[in-house]
Amino acid sequence: MLLDLLLPPHCLTCDRPVGAPGQLCAGCFRSTHLIARPCCAGCGQAFGAMREPGAVCAACAAEPPVWTEARAALVYDDQARRILLPFKYGDRVETAQPLAAMMARAGTVLLARADILVPVPLHRWRLLGRRYNQSALLDLALSRLSGRPAVPDLLQRRRRTPPLGPLSPARRRLALAGAIGVNSRRLDLLQDARVLLIDDVLTTGATAEACARALLAAGAGSVDVLAAARVPESLAGSVTG
Ligand SMILES: [Zn+2]
Numbered sequence: 001m002l003l004d005l006l007l008p009p010h011c012l013t014c015d016r017p018v019g020a021p022g023q024l025c026a027g028c029f030r031s032t033h034l035i036a037r038p039c040c041a042g043c044g045q046a047f048g049a050m051r052e053p054g055a056v057c058a059a060c061a062a063e064p065p066v067w068t069e070a071r072a073a074l075v076y077d078d079q080a081r082r083i084l085l086p087f088k089y090g091d092r093v094e095t096a097q098p099l100a101a102m103m104a105r106a107g108t109v110l111l112a113r114a115d116i117l118v119p120v121p122l123h124r125w126r127l128l129g130r131r132y133n134q135s136a137l138l139d140l141a142l143s144r145l146s147g148r149p150a151v152p153d154l155l156q157r158r159r160r161t162p163p164l165g166p167l168s169p170a171r172r173r174l175a176l177a178g179a180i181g182v183n184s185r186r187l188d189l190l191q192d193a194r195v196l197l198i199d200d201v202l203t204t205g206a207t208a209e210a211c212a213r214a215l216l217a218a219g220a221g222s223v224d225v226l227a228a229a230r231v232p233e234s235l236a237g238s239v240t241g
């Protein structure tokens with residue numbers, strides 16, 4: 001940390017110097033794929049061509065998500081992994097700031113209508129190993145940017161779950177059944193609230209769905225989802241996390 005003060009700040013994903021900590025250099029910014037409209041209102045996946053507002057992809061049309069709307073800042077590709085993996089596993093907690101700024105731009109509408117910002121919870125055993133919940137760091141950073149209250153302990157993991165990527169949708173639901181619950185001490189905050197669920201990577205959507213179901217069952221008025229990155233639909237089954 002002291003070194004950070006003595007050395008000029010460098011790019012989030014390479015060694016080039018930049019103007020301020022947490023920035024990307026021009027070259028890395030160009031290779032960062034921000035998800036812009038048009039994108040699916042259900043899952044945040046980018047559409048290749050122009051679509052009418054509120055349009056959903058084939059998967060969301062076949063099985064509408066339990067949440068109202070989802071957005072993500074980045075396509076989860078190699079460059080997004082260079083930003084997200086050190087943040088998730090490598091103690092690069094300062095990355096929460098620039099990521100939250102990108103998420104705030106993608107999720108302007110969702111933040112504006114949110115009553116509370118709630119992160120996807122991490123099981124306490126994983127929390128011990130990693131020492132922090134990356135989604136909770138994003139939640140707090142987004143709260144500072146938007147002025148919306150963060151409630152980082154509203155959702156709780158009741159038990160550990162296996163990696164969901166390789167499982168079929170039915171098995172994912174089974175693996176997650178009862179795994180996520182609402183903190184009984186926070187129930188009053190939840191009644192009829194518009195909740196914005198904060199996630200780092202939206203993969204199959206199964207974890208976000210389990211969170212949204214728990215929130216709605218405990219009295220939330222509605223749930224939107226804002227993620228740092230969205231795994232493209234075609235890859236969602238092969239990525240863990
Ligand atoms: Zn760079």
Ligand SMILES: [Zn+2]
Pocket residue numbers: 040041042043044045056057058059060061
């Ligand atoms: Zn969709």
